[in-house]
Amino acid sequence: MTDYILEMQGIVKEFPGVKALNDVNFKVKRGEIHCLVGENGAGKSTLMKVLSGVYPYGSYTGDIRYNGEVQKFRKISDSEGKGIVIIYQELALIPELSIYENIFFGHEIMKGKSIDWNETITQARNMLGKVGLKADPSQPVKTLGVGNQQLVEIAKALSKDVKLLILDEPTASLNEDDSQNLLQLLRELKAQGVTCIMISHKLREITAIADTITVLRDGATITTMDATSRTIEEAEIIKYMVGREMDNIYPKRKKHAFGDIALELKNWTVVDPVKNREILHHIDLHVRKGEIVGIQGLMGAGRTELAMSMFGNPTGYRISTGKLFMDGRGVTLKHPKDAIRHGLAYVSEDRKGNGLFLGQDIRYNITISNLEELVDGLSINENEEIAIANDYKESINIKAPSIEQKVGNLSGGNQQKVQLAKWMFAKPNVLILDEPTRGIDVGAKYEIYSLMNRLVEQGMSIIMISSELPEVLGMSDRLYVMSEGTIAGELLTEDATEEKVMAMAVSS
Amino acid sequence: MSNNNTKPGFVQELVTLARTNMREYMMYIAFIIIMVFFAIQTDGGFLQARNIANLINQAGYVAVMAIGMTIILIICHIDLSVGYVAGFSGAVAAILMTKYHMNEWLAILVVLVLGLLIGLYQGLLVTKVGVPAFVTTLAGMFIFRGLLNLSLQDTGTIIIPNEGFKALSNGFIPDIFPNDKIHVLTLLIGVILVALMILSSVKERKNKIKYHFEVSSFPVFLLKQFIVAVVIMIVMWTLARYQGIPWTAVIVGVVLLIYNYMLNRTKLGRAIYGIGGNAQAAELSGINVQKVTLFAFCSVSLMASLGGILYTSRLQSATPTAGLGFEMDAIASSYIGGVAVSGGVGKVTNTIIGTLVIMSLTNGMNLMEIDISYQYIVKGLIFIIAVAFDVRSRRKK
Known part of the structure; x- marks a missing residue:
């Protein structure tokens, strides 16, 4: 025995x-x-x-x-x-x-x-x-x-x-x-x-x-x-x-042509000054208008660091080489505020820690990143704010008694929808989604996928970071695989299989 | 949650209302109990018009400092230096007016600018250098205490001759129809306040109904308006029978209006609550956390200087002991007024109630001739009970 x-x-x-x-x-x-x-x-x-x-x-x-x-x-x-x-x-x-x-x-x-x-x-x-x-x-x-x-x-x-x-x-x-x-x-x-x-x-x-x-x-x-x-x-x-079967859980989107390049990174190298270590090495990537680009990689591959370094770099990393282009023009984003102004939005993977104000209501959370649009002189136009928050609540189906509900009391899926509404209201050209469906149920996932389809059909570009392989394969038009702070490979979704991607992700 | 057909009864609604707003109502109830207690202990002396005016004049400097402090506490920082910043500011004002014979209004302006600069210095240390607020402002306590002593070293206490300056915390607004019996302008202001308040409540209620938000039933709404109107009119009537509204009340009222508007209706206010609730999310939402923090430090020191001016005016002199323990009253007022110890929550209007609680205790116990040592202990106990209650009631939710 x-x-x-x-x-x-x-x-x-x-x-x-x-x-x-x-x-x-x-x-x-x-x-x-x-x-x-x-x-x-x-x-x-x-x-x-x-x-x-x-x-x-x-x-x-x-x-x-x-x-x-x-x-x-x-x-x-x-x-x-x-x-x-x-x-x-x-x-x-x-x-x-x-x-x-x-x-x-x-x-x-x-x-x-x-x-x-x-x-x-x-x-x-x-x-x-x-x-x-x-x-x-x-x-x-x-x-x-x-x-x-x-x-x-x-x-x-x-x-x-x-x-x-x-x-x-x-x-x-x-x-x-x-x-x-x-x-x-x-x-x-x-x-x-x-x-x-x-x-x-x-x-x-x-x-x-x-x-x-x-x-x-x-x-x-x-x-x-x-x-x-x-x-x-x-x-x-x-x-x-x-070895999971690809269920029919990804809504189809209409075939549409992609536009010009909306965002491009060239030779992007990032150093973490605290650990004094290079965490991202010479990254090149781009996303076109109307395209969903997936970024896949295992934990620690540097996906979130990549997103944060693009989004005005709030964690204080040092960008040692490389340039970020938005609509073909090189930009330097020193703060998330600059990033938002240039039409970039980032939906955080950590919605409770980095994304939402749990003690505040739905209305507050939706409008916080684009209050400029609601300001008359000095005051926030509250009537307009309420109308906008109600619109989003309806259109993306946030399930709550009213927009006065505290976000901390909502389910994970509805919290995620509030996060999406917040960034949709900021009217970005490029939306970075970091683990958009982590910890939410299948129904809400489907709604979020449908929403992503709607947004790219309107010409928005989406960069979707996800560690769920089927999700990346099911939703992206094209995908990059990251491993140890580098882009280990780039695949068109029709050429990609889970085995191919996983082999790249564990390559180094 | 939406308006369904089963409408609760009037009493039942009041009970639910009391339960959901327990924290806020407890504060009012405590305040009323304190007032009744002192009224009985002093044979009504506490509630006499003269003492109410006195109380307002005494509470003014703490009130403005507590308003500044509320913002700092909401964004999860603290300012321990406000007491000696106030003391030092008062001394500077006195020196400018006596030694340099500066016009009192110019002197006030100079001192307020000085307050802003002090705030800038401490705010830059916290935001750019990264020294924790606790340490920065503790050092500030040392520095400004030293500067206060230094500035009054040669003269000792400075008596202030300027009438305008002294009126700030001793004088009353003039009357439109001067007579012996009643202060007409005070009553008129009372009526206008009540009218404005009811108008804005009605407007707010209409809006809420329009957007299908939960509102209290009409009788409860009426009752609320009635209570507030009666309270305002009683206070105004009492003041009118004495010498009218003190200038201090006007100053505090204006400061309160500005801060209340700022917190509730502007982008800056949203940013302040956001930073207190979740600073990382605020940064990622495009809020410049450093800039807002810097603003909060400038604002709290500005209010400390204003507090110093009011206190100096009240005493009609600048003394080396001014400022001692002011920060304790300001912080206690904010917390008793419902600022969450974890930050992100708080209202300046409630902070004023907190100030009234703290200063009624001081005033009432002084009238009862209770030794200052016991006064500190009582205030400390009430402070800690209020915060303990606050922490518990928040955890339950």
Whole structure:
């Protein structure tokens, strides 16, 4: 009989309006490296949060067996107490503190009532030896590169006597050398008896390191493959990742000719000054009047950064080379305000964080980005404002008792429609939609797709960023695939298949 | 939610109304309780015309500062320096008028410009340099306290001779038909205020009905208008029996009107609420967050200077202790008036009620000859209860 360290059975986790996990089965053998793959939103991170107790026992249904016993984790410390440690993509280190303080943060070594710093430093040195990091334990963590910080995280996990180590996209922000080092370390840990679950998008790494591969899609387990008995091709994994049937959920739009180029980026390179890292490299792209251009790529490929850098760059990135052309003329947009004035609009992926004013009503939210049009002298013409807000409410079917309703009380789909109304009222020539249908139900999705069709038929250009492959293929006329801050490829939709796109997205 | 056929009864509607606007009504009720309490404790002395006029004159400087503070708090910043900015501004005004014999109106103008510059300095530190408002204005507290002491070091307290300046917070508007019994202009202004208020409410109600918004039923609407009209007329009648409307009330009224208009009817007002509610979304909606923040700092320091002028006028002198604790009253007024501690919510009209609550406490306890130490404790307790209540009632929604 196989010795499983972890068996998760029939896991169902619901969020309001969405079933994030639907009857997931996931078994991990003791001492193996088990890779968990799937598209964005497939449910990988949710599953790991269920396992670690971030979503406490009772908020999901199904069984978690660990070492053969049913577990009821209510908080992270419960699972850590049993030797289950997660390392997230966003590292949880405190940059200003030293390596040894970080390693033992939260489980300090005590001597009586006070911390035993000598013992702490000795043990930290020990742990650093195990992960092969040659650094002075008293060095602040912020002086280390990302790759070495990752090693500190692993050292921290080892110090908690980890039995089951979970890594969420550990190599996403690492360069090739650091990635190889990390994978080598995982093999060594395996030899020492540590079981490892690795979530990753990088199929090359997965095929190189995995003993077992489990594919999740739409919150369900699709397959579990044994990689020790046979070689698994990347293409096979991709097939399972995307193998969804294209439903008839994308409204047809009339064939129409495209106009001139409305927006063009040439040689666009962007630097994040905080991390002092180039995040976008020499991007060229364009969109014509009346065209929907899709931008597809996995998480971390730089899609949102690209959109923000075009839209007046509110995050303070530095554009080191390149130029943005609107209607053939080069423009410099220093603030979203300039971008709006030049006919650009950006519907944020994070509608609660970046898009909407949840405490304000529908009317406020719709008119806020184009109040100029409503101002008579100094005052806002409220009658006209009400009429306009009511028009949008009717025409795009925002379901609410009145435009005085607070946006925070609306459903996700209706909130998204308010966001769209807001940017339609700004009367843009080019509309950037970032994940326009994330977290909303199928009916509202259809309405939003129909609205997009209506807008391009009127001559607007749309750039649609989406990690949902079927959506990109179903809605775009043409698409770009991004990977690691570059355009990995450009395809006409009629030539594109999910497999082709996914192969480009995981190409680097 | 839309107007359906089952219309609730009059009383039932009042109950629902009270429930949904609990926060606002609680403030009025607390204010009434405080007034009744002091009226009883002082054998009616608290409600005498002379004391009401006094209360208004005492509350004026806090009111204008609290209005400025409300904007700062809505956009999730704070200004601790307003007290000493006010004290310093008063000292500068006094020096200009006595040492340099400057005309009082010119001196006031100079001091208001000084306030704007102080706001510009603190606002630039917050927006361009990125120093948190708390730190910037805490440093401002040190600096302006020092400047206040320095400016009065040689002279000590300066007595102000200018009649016009002293009238700002001691004088009353002139009457059109001077007589011994009643101040006619005050009554007339009362009637005009009531008429304007009813007209605008009727217009607003009509508009709301036109766009199918929820409105209260006609009897409830009438009752509301009636209550407000009666309150205004009682206050005006009381003032008219004394010496009429104090100039301070006129100044506060004008400032209130301007800020209320700005917050409710202009782009700038929308931007202020937007930044308080979600600064990132505001930036992405094309609002220049830095510029609006800078404006808010200029406005709060301008109001601090105005407050300093009113306070100096009230005392008829500039003293080195002026400004001590003003920021506490201004911040407390805003929060008691319903500014959300998380920002994004607040009304200057309610801030004025908050000021009246705080200043009634001061005035009433002074009349009762309660020791200043207890006064601070009582004000602090009422402040924290109001905010705790506010936080709870917002969380429930």
